[in-house]
Amino acid sequence: AQTVTQSQPEMSVQEAETVTLSCTYDTSESNYYLFWYKQPPSRQMILVIRQEAYKQQNATENRFSVNFQKAAKSFSLKISDSQLGDTAMYFCAFMNYGGATNKLIFGTGTLLAVQP
Amino acid sequence: GAVVSQHPSWVICKSGTSVKIECRSLDFQATTMFWYRQFPKQSLMLMATSNEGSKATYEQGVEKDKFLINHASLTLSTLTVTSAHPEDSSFYICSARGSRGQQRTDTQYFGPGTRLTVL
Numbered sequence A: 001a002q003t004v005t006q007s008q009p010e011m012s013v014q015e016a017e018t019v020t021l022s023c024t025y026d027t028s029e030s031n032y033y034l035f036w037y038k039q040p041p042s043r044q045m046i047l048v049i050r051q052e053a054y055k056q057q058n059a060t061e062n063r064f065s066v067n068f069q070k071a072a073k074s075f076s077l078k079i080s081d082s083q084l085g086d087t088a089m090y091f092c093a094f095m096n097y098g099g100a101t102n103k104l105i106f107g108t109g110t111l112l113a114v115q116p
Numbered sequence B: 001g002a003v004v005s006q007h008p009s010w011v012i013c014k015s016g017t018s019v020k021i022e023c024r025s026l027d028f029q030a031t032t033m034f035w036y037r038q039f040p041k042q043s044l045m046l047m048a049t050s051n052e053g054s055k056a057t058y059e060q061g062v063e064k065d066k067f068l069i070n071h072a073s074l075t076l077s078t079l080t081v082t083s084a085h086p087e088d089s090s091f092y093i094c095s096a097r098g099s100r101g102q103q104r105t106d107t108q109y110f111g112p113g114t115r116l117t118v119l
Helices: none
Strands: A004-005 A012-016 A019-021 A022-027 A032-039 A048-053 A066-070 A072-080 A088-096 A109-114 B004-007 B011-014 B020-023 B027-037 B044-051 B067-073 B076-081 B092-099 B113-119
Touching: A004 A088, A012 A019, A019 A109, A022 A072, A032 A066, A032 A072, A048 A066, A048 A072, A048 B011, A066 B067, A072 A088, B011 B020, B020 B027, B020 B092, B020 B113, B027 B076, B044 B067, B076 B092
Parallel strands: A012 A109, B011 B113
Antiparallel strands: A004 A022, A019 A072, A032 A048, A032 A088, A066 A072, A088 A109, B004 B020, B020 B076, B027 B044, B027 B092, B067 B076, B092 B113
């Protein structure tokens, strides 16, 4: 069974600085997707970034980028120029490739606080 | 694009009553919808997966008769909590995944959630 581990329950960063959130996963599959979702205090889950495992290039989305290390089964999220609005719970998630009902496997989350 | 709505956003009910929560995909056809439950400061717990026009698949430990799921159309799924009790109080979140136009999307998009309080 696939598992997702986020080893940092809480993190703090100063506004405008850079922070990296860690995520590791375990799977025997070769094709899959990885995601980072954020959940701000409003509790709305928002997709931050998505990575297909077959793509070697790391995904980027404005200030958000990932370091995808397939062999190490690591998928960290880097937030550059942190803003107060980045304060949220961040969840790393895994999904098998293909199949209409494939489920998201979530990590336990990292609570990020951006300090002014 | 990829907007999912949920209604109501907040509901209080008396113990023993039933509550229905609606989940709608507003700008795409959701072939698959998911229902989650989230306790404070915890991750999302998948309750069930539903495909349009077929019976939902429930996760182990989730009572089918208590949490009724209907996915009658490509844009609407409902979760009915039957004979609700205080222990059913929680935050319920739906998500949807499907095809947008000619391009299949394998990303789940989430609704804003429903806070259920059972007195």
